[in-house]
Amino acid sequence: MGRDLIVVQIGSLANFVGAHYWNFQNELFGSAFGGDLSPESLYSESLGGSYRPRALLIDSKGSLGSRPQYHGSHQHVERVDLSWGGASSIHVQERIEPTEFMKSVEEEAGVEGTNLRLPEGELPFSEEFLAYWTDYCKEVFSDRSYLQLDGTFHGRPPALFTNGQELVTAEREDDIVDAFRWQAEQCDNLSGVMTLCESDTGYTGVADSVLTALKDEFPGPPGVTFGCGQRRRSPSKLQSGLNDAWLAAVCARLDQHLIPFSATQWDANTFQHFNLVDVFNPYYSSSTLAVGVEMASLPLRKKEQMSLLELVDRLRTRPSWKVSRADLIFPMRLQQDSPLDLASPAFRSLTPSLGSDLSAVDSRSYQSTVICSRGVAFPSNEDFAESECSEASIIKSSVLPIPVPFPHRFSAAVDRDGNFLDNAASALRMKAKGKDFECESCGVLSVLSADAKGGHQAASNWSRELRMASKKIFPSSSAGIDHAYMLETSELLSDMATDFE
Amino acid sequence: MSVQLINPGAEVTRRGLALHTTISAAKGLQDVLRSNLGPKGTIKMLVSGAGDIKITKDGNVLLNEMQIQNPTASMIARTATAQDDVCGDGTTSTVLIIGELLKQAERYLVEGLHPRSVTDGFDLAREELSRWIDETALERKIDRELLVEIARCSLATKVVSDFATVLSEIVTDAVLTIQREGQPLDLHMVEIMAMEHRTSKESRLVKGLVLDHGGRHPDMPKKVTDAFILTCNVGLEYEKSEVQAGFFYSNAEQREKLLEAERQAVDDKVNKIIALKKQVCDDSGKGFVVMNQKGIDPNSLDLLAREGILALRRAKRRNMERLTLACGGVAVNSVDHLTPDVLGFAGVVYEQVLGDDKFTFVEEVENPYSCTIMLKGPNRHTIVQVRDAIRDGLRAVKNTIEDGRVLPGAGAFEVSAWKHLQEYSKTVSGKAKIGVLAYGDALLVIPKTLAQNCGFDQQDAIIKLQEEHIKGNVVGLDLASGEPMDPVATAVFDGYTVKKQLIGLSSVIATQLLLVDEILRAGRDVNKQ
């Protein structure tokens, strides 16, 4: 059965999310907690016997921070042989130091199965803004996983999807397709592609070019695409709305199933236990989005797994419903006293463009709902069968640890078993002073579902964005995108909206 | 834009100011790239914040590494990239010439000349040169010898000269290999395969293919001689899409049955391939290799391995094309009705393992219309540097074959263009004449910089060159002595397309930059209406 997945990460935030996601996998790999999951779905073994994630990390230049692009390539600058007859000059950029956390990871590397233990009470790194995902990502990728685009620099993403499209030159497209093929060659049975894409910047244009090229080269089952949007201090609403819409259109055109995660509208209360956490910091928002990706991809990684195609088929009540919503209860008490309740007010939406309220979802679409619980024990399993959502697919997985370095502020709010402390908020505020244990596990409940009302609303919005832009920004042909094409794309989304009715 | 708020008097100074910023940005970029030019230019080692090393002397590569924010500079950088896209060379010269055109313009602008007058002259000069370049180009017999010289000339500006000599033969032969009567040259048929290996630099031309993967089964042969090659695009793994609608099986037994049927379908395909193998190989001792663009699952690999077949999965699409070009045969999309005439042939197919990587060589092929430059280097940055150089070399050879002519190098072309514009300016009346002359002077930046990069006095060098040219001798700069020399005799050539493109692009962009202020104002006028 198709079980091998390839993960394609496009844009800065996608790679921040990806870094957390791979940290989760890294933690599970080879640990007893991974019990009912099969890591082979995400990793390939190299000739030399090391396991490397099957991932493509597409990002700006300079996005790797302190991590060298070529594994083990470190060379002493003084000793480099320039082999040049004439003059030479050396230009050294200011050294980017790895975080303390990454240093300790490196130190412990090679020691099989060590769980990283930090000195008592110490945070893995200062909680200021982390500039790079490589500041906390434990996973080591193959050199061929890193793809950096000429023409962008870290912290300066392309503004609009048209700018993004220009970054993928013919030569770069070849490189990307080839890097993908190299990963695919290692798969015994390719199930499909899971894409993470920064959705509020011009990286959606990069995704357009990349996914189109991949589809052309590897026609196969539909994949799943997760949008990733972030709250920014200086947002350009017009541009980010357009970029979001473009990603939706790309997915619709390529038959990708879209789950438009976004933290753009989060405030301090959205994930209430993060209420002290900086919503502008991509490190935090990406960690929660990563939990969303982790849970959504759980069915694909179970030993008795669903293939990607089965998951997509399941999520689509109708073939044209190509967008799903995702909601989480996170963290969740490990022991529940009441049966599963999809109307619980504790659910938080990761996909605000489809509306925030899960209980508003029509119960008739339960047959295309996938519920995943991790670690949570409900009073009796039969409750699932008898409950209104008996038609939903339910995936349960054993208890898993909170992956290190999950935001430590958060871990202050839970007890040893992942239960919420009654005084969670104040514990958070006190930053876990004097806490003498490490939290080992925490529960999550996630729901992926088709949402007729939300889907209609989102698709109409996207369609309107593009229609308006076709008047204002693209009145004539520019940058390869013309007025007519924008209108056509807007039409595509408006058809999608109609289908949702 | 705050233009509306400014009174007319201030507008003049503003224009001056805007131009001044534009020109100084162009100069800034020129300063960065100046030392790159020519075989004696400065090679640059860039060390990133993470310690990654990049070694380059190529204008375009360097521009891509720079974080350019200034709009003028990034416009110039984009022009250089465009130059690279079209001919793969001349990016440093482009930036130098644009900078110099603006500098020359500045001289006259401070004297009160309107930018229009200057740009009108630039336009005239550009048109005249585009015409004249055809006259001055050297018609030469395009044989291997000339091509090797061209390649060496290009490569010697990127890697140390001994190595350039080795590589020049390789790139020339690579292009000649893929050349086919009556068909355009497609450099995609030359693959550059890089391998990181301690044992220093080694590069060679493989007349055939090298793939960066191998058989995925331990029992498959590592070396196959006299090999039939089946090039195909057939899924040899469970294709889930075939049961798309049917995964809601009513019971486990039904599910089993469906899976069974699917497995059988895949096995049937594999067996058809095996049947063909048996038919052609029989007991003749010949080998059989399958190159598949789609996947092959472990079960199928096993069946093939048992028959002694070497099978590679997920071959690059472009390699499928290369394979049939090199080995003959046709790529098939289905294994139904397979016949022996779809098969290609190679004398030997073998695997080589280098560290964590496996490579498959397909050699001794019938008609190697496709080839691979195999490049070994001790580390990443050397490989990247050499690969960039090889790309440039390939382009230079290709351009020359297509152009059918060359230009004298080492600054000879620029000085004779200068001389020609001096003469031409006599036919131009009015202020545009100034622009024409300024254009000629700007071109001299190339020989001047070549001289400067060798430590010679720019003025001395340029005067000697100009004097010779006025006498009617087309000479360039001898970088060893600083004296004039005959570029044809010493085999220093420049590409025809490269210079032609360069002249067009740089003057268009310089004109745009000089008039940017006018354009802004025109835009405002339109808004007013």
Ligand SMILES: Nc1ncnc2c1ncn2[C@@H]1O[C@H](COP(=O)(O)OP(=O)(O)OP(=O)(O)O)[C@@H](O)[C@H]1O
């Ligand atoms: N042996 C030589 N003697 C004198 N001049 C030479 C010699 N070889 C090359 N040149 C000159 O050097 C110049 C090309 O230098 P170089 O290749 O460094 O820059 P470029 O082609 O402008 O830009 P790019 O960085 O894209 O290659 C040409 O003007 C050429 O005539």
Ligand SMILES: [Mg+2]
């Ligand atoms: Mg050059």
